[in-house]
Amino acid sequence: MAQTPIDPADMTDEAISAMAKQATEAALRLEVALNEVRPIIGEIYNCTSAEEAYAYCLTECGVDIEGVDPAAYRAMVRLLDTDGKLKTAQASDRAIAAPSSISKALERIKH
Numbered sequence: 001m002a003q004t005p006i007d008p009a010d011m012t013d014e015a016i017s018a019m020a021k022q023a024t025e026a027a028l029r030l031e032v033a034l035n036e037v038r039p040i041i042g043e044i045y046n047c048t049s050a051e052e053a054y055a056y057c058l059t060e061c062g063v064d065i066e067g068v069d070p071a072a073y074r075a076m077v078r079l080l081d082t083d084g085k086l087k088t089a090q091a092s093d094r095a096i097a098a099p100s101s102i103s104k105a106l107e108r109i110k111h
Contacts, residue, residue: 026050033074039082050074060084 008016026049033050034043037057047053054073058065061084063076081087 036074036077040077040080040084 011019029050030047030053033053034047037044037053041057041060044053044056047056051070051073054077055065055070057077057080058073061080063080065073065076068076079086
């Protein structure tokens with residue numbers, strides 16, 4: 001079903017400002033997402049939202065995102081290294097979990 005275009009003349013200044021703010025925030029989130037996925041999968045041009053960019057990156061890296069809340073995509077991308085594989089723990093970096101822990105966490109997110 002096609003949406004009826006909104007006539008800006010029928011909108012209040014507050015509504016127009018709110019829509020402009022939402023559009024600006026969405027554009028900034030998309031720019032952040034594109035910068036975060038670029039080292040992993042390179043440049044992408046066909047995404048219109050941050051969630052779409054993160055989902056594309058995860059799918060390209062072979063991560064099954066079926067049933068995963070899109071709010072988790074960014075955190076999942078941060079678990080990938082520049083080769084698109086899960087980061088592994090290093091003795092000097094305890095902030096990155098071991099692959100088995102990551103797999104368990106991803107399973108919990110899906111359910």
